[in-house]
Amino acid sequence: MENNANWKKKILEEEERWVCRYCGTSFEKDQIYPWGDQLLTAKGRAKRHAMEHDPVKEMLKHPRSYTGLTEVQELFIPLLHEGLRDEEIAARMRISPSTVRNHRFRLKEKERQARRFLELMDALHWEEPSPAPLHRGATMVDDRYAFTEEESKKTLLAHMTPEGALKSFPAREKKKIIVLGKIAENFVPGTAYSEAEVNRILQRIFEDHVLLRRYLIEYGFLDRSRDGALYMRREEEYTE
Numbered sequence: 001m002e003n004n005a006n007w008k009k010k011i012l013e014e015e016e017r018w019v020c021r022y023c024g025t026s027f028e029k030d031q032i033y034p035w036g037d038q039l040l041t042a043k044g045r046a047k048r049h050a051m052e053h054d055p056v057k058e059m060l061k062h063p064r065s066y067t068g069l070t071e072v073q074e075l076f077i078p079l080l081h082e083g084l085r086d087e088e089i090a091a092r093m094r095i096s097p098s099t100v101r102n103h104r105f106r107l108k109e110k111e112r113q114a115r116r117f118l119e120l121m122d123a124l125h126w127e128e129p130s131p132a133p134l135h136r137g138a139t140m141v142d143d144r145y146a147f148t149e150e151e152s153k154k155t156l157l158a159h160m161t162p163e164g165a166l167k168s169f170p171a172r173e174k175k176k177i178i179v180l181g182k183i184a185e186n187f188v189p190g191t192a193y194s195e196a197e198v199n200r201i202l203q204r205i206f207e208d209h210v211l212l213r214r215y216l217i218e219y220g221f222l223d224r225s226r227d228g229a230l231y232m233r234r235e236e237e238y239t240e
Contacts, residue, residue, distance in 0.1 A: 009055070010053055020046070020053070024189070024232055025049060027042035027043075027046045028042055029043075033045035035048055054081075056078070060077065068110075072103070073107065080104075086100040151174075152178050155175045156182055159179050160179065164186070164205060165204070166183070166205050181221065183202070184221040186201050186202075187201070187231075187233035189233050190233075192230045194229065195231065197231075198222070199213070217231075
């Protein structure tokens, strides 16, 4: 069993439930859950669910623009995670053991640089406009997500009708994210939708429903199962 510090990084506690940060699976606090031949509280079941997710594998599912890894590092890290020796990694990647050691050094240096950067940012104490809350599935979080409630209202007024239909799809990234967040509200968090159901909902909003579906997935507003059969919206706010 993982210690509390580890499993709580994977599971978010809300008022009435525990929610997996990776897949959105939720466990209602007032329910009892079967697990093998045992009956578990929601917290206990959430802990065991957390063990099903490997944080390294989950992180590597994100694009390199999110992780900051190079293409080679994206291939190298899973082999490190397997616990392979340098000679075994060299054979898998068809490189020399000395090159493997160089990759290890570069990763350590990247870690040191990241720690120093975090120390620098912590020391700045700069003030920013109060941003609108992020949705939990947000990917590639950067300045595009730093918009205020006022900016959000103006963007929605310009691009969407009061009934929720899309008048025009914005070209600017920040406005695109605001609009996609509003569209995502048409989906109930934690509810699985078939592709046909997603299409029907999006067709009522915009004629190019395929474009909307693609962007909702790309920006993390909707999750899609590996086989592409089911879609699910994550929670609206990111409360990290």
